[in-house]
Amino acid sequence: xxxxxxxxxxxxxxxxxxxxxxxxxxxxxxxxxxxxxxxxxxxxxxxxxxxxxxxxxxxxxxxxxxxxxxxxxxxxxxxxxxxxxxxxxxxxxxxxxxxxxxxxxxxxxxxxxxxxxxxxxxxxxxxxxxxxxxxxxxxxxxxxxxxxxxxxxxxxxxxxxxxxxxxxxxxxxxxxxxxxxxxxxxxxxxxxxxxxxxxxxxxxxxxxxxxxxxxxxxxxxxxxxxxxxxxxxxxxxxxxxxxxxxxxxxxxxxxxxxxxxxxxxxxxxx
Amino acid sequence: xxxxxxxxxxxxxxxxxxxxxxxxxxxxxxxxxxxxxxxxxxxxxxxxxxxxxxxxxxxxxxxxxxxxxxxxxxxxxxxxxxxxxxxxxxxxxxxxxxxxxxxxxxxxxxxxxxxxxxxxxxxxxxxxxxxxxxxxxxxxxxxxxxxxxxxxxxxxxxxxxxxxxxxxxxxxxxxxxxxxxxxxxxxxxxxxxxxxxxxxxxxxxxxxxxxxxxxxxxxxxxxxxxxxxxxxxxxxxxxxxxxxxxxxxxxxxxxxxxxxxxxxxxxxxxxxxxxxxxxxxxxxxxxxxxxxxxxxxxxxxxxxxxxxxxxxxx
Numbered sequence: 059x060x061x062x063x064x065x066x067x068x069x070x071x072x073x074x075x076x077x078x079x080x081x082x083x084x085x086x087x088x089x090x091x092x093x094x095x096x097x098x099x100x101x102x103x104x105x106x107x108x109x110x111x112x113x114x115x116x117x118x119x120x121x122x123x124x125x126x127x128x129x130x131x132x133x134x135x136x137x138x139x140x141x142x143x144x145x146x147x148x149x150x151x152x153x154x155x156x157x158x159x160x161x162x163x164x165x166x167x168x169x170x171x172x173x174x175x176x177x178x179x180x181x182x183x184x185x186x187x188x189x190x191x192x193x194x195x196x197x198x199x200x201x202x203x204x205x206x207x208x209x210x211x212x213x214x215x216x217x218x219x220x221x222x223x224x225x226x227x228x229x230x231x232x233x234x235x236x237x238x239x240x241x242x243x244x245x246x247x248x249x250x251x252x253x254x255x256x257x258x259x260x261x262x263x264x265x266x267x268x269x270x271x272x273x274x275x276x277x278x279x280x281x282x283x284x285x286x287x288x289x290x291x292x293x294x295x296x297x298x299x300x301x302x303x304x305x306x307x308x309x310x311x312x313x314x315x316x317x318x319x320x321x322x323x324x325x326x327x328x
Numbered sequence: 329x330x331x332x333x334x335x336x337x338x339x340x341x342x343x344x345x346x347x348x349x350x351x352x353x354x355x356x357x358x359x360x361x362x363x364x365x366x367x368x369x370x371x372x373x374x375x376x377x378x379x380x381x382x383x384x385x386x387x388x389x390x391x392x393x394x395x396x397x398x399x400x401x402x403x404x405x406x407x408x409x410x411x412x413x414x415x416x417x418x419x420x421x422x423x424x425x426x427x428x429x430x431x432x433x434x435x436x437x438x439x440x441x442x443x444x445x446x447x448x449x450x451x452x453x454x455x456x457x458x459x460x461x462x463x464x465x466x467x468x469x470x471x472x473x474x475x476x477x478x479x480x481x482x483x484x485x486x487x488x489x490x491x492x493x494x495x496x497x498x499x500x501x502x503x504x505x506x507x508x509x510x511x512x513x514x515x516x517x518x519x520x521x522x523x524x525x526x527x528x529x530x531x532x533x534x535x536x537x538x539x540x541x542x543x544x545x546x547x548x549x550x551x552x553x554x555x556x557x558x559x560x561x562x563x564x565x566x567x568x569x570x571x572x573x574x575x576x577x578x579x580x581x582x583x584x585x586x587x588x589x590x591x592x593x594x595x596x597x598x599x600x601x602x603x604x605x606x607x608x609x610x611x612x613x614x615x616x617x618x619x620x621x622x623x624x625x626x627x628x629x630x631x632x633x634x635x636x637x638x639x640x641x642x
Contacts, residue, residue, distance in 0.1 A: 158431040161424050169532045269439075271529065281540055284515070284531035287431075289438040291525030294544065301537060 105221025135182020369479025
């Protein structure tokens, strides 16, 4: 458990505020915090991005190296996603191997990227059956104030967009070349505060939330990944409303972070 | 989700799937309650080719101590796949997948268990996948809530779970392995039947909003069916299977004195609130005849469900 320890008074206060449509940091329920993204921040990485979502701050680094494909998928590259909740990010995080929270977040982010075909694994093949690119996505959490799902997804896309495949360095190609991204998935995370639902939770809100729902949508507004978390439940109507909002937020965030999102992606050949 | 393969036809022209099922058809499901001796509660589920055991221990002391919550019990689920449960041997021990599944299943169960009643304790739920054929998390969760009820843990309701997915461009219910490997989307859900709330919801793959809604509807209907099977499994243990648990004489006396309605009609009539209450009273009466402590524990289940409702209204 790395969530903040919160007093019962604060919990009640957060719920009460939420019921009147307000939040502790002055936002309304359907409002994301400010996002700033900086790319190419790590020289030793093939691609990188630093994302600040309110007071949450993460760095995403992409490393690539040639390796062998899995025996059951000889014509596909390998992509792994890892998320590190390091103790510097919050007083409630302890050192050690990734816990269930970090694993869940990494896997949900991974699912959105993978299932939307942002980087089709067939793009990562060097010699079919023999040599493929192994792509490591590492998300480092520097300052934890909630909603790593959404900050993480944005960070990963921005870092991938900025990745240069080190073909020449590893002597598997003539030149290093930029990695193509084929889609822009955006995830939006909702929490239930008492009876109402708020988007983009802070660490405090996550700690008092009774339920959580993450929805990842693609450029078309189709669903690519979903995850319900924390105890509690969502009604059918609530899920449908969240999906609607998620598609809307996805569009907004895409146009906020990319001038022309459609131009950023390269359609898949064939 | 695996990548779709062109050369495999997952649904034929007649709309039949590889194993002969229709798109909205479940695999055969068998649920049994109380199959283990040492555990406080247990259940076994056979779901198509899935074979899953669930055991419940607790409420009991939390180790390590710092995990305990002074306000409520914690529900700790351990989902584990046996090394021999899959085609290529699985390395034993928790991997990232099973850690994630354990976490979401714990959270789903915590939403129905009346955790406020057992502060500072843990309720441990062990889920062993002995044989896997896709949909294990849903089968495991289905077994888990039966095992919890079998352990006499007060709950708001049982949790039936089921997956829907997209295969060969169509939304289908309850994927089995080939469909899971080559399908386009997977959407496991679990609900609280009394409130219709979703307590487990995951998705990966590619679905349009319309397909999602269609799939969810299908899964809800399937969950209602599974819910009946869960209740039936519990009823069976505490009525028909008495002879496994008590000596013959007691059983015969018990059977003489109580009229056991055939569960089938009893269960089907259980839709309306009024009828359900009658059913509950009957069970209470039956149970009073039994001198065993274990059965007396089970009596409160229906009462507790009512308490659960009050609790939720608060």
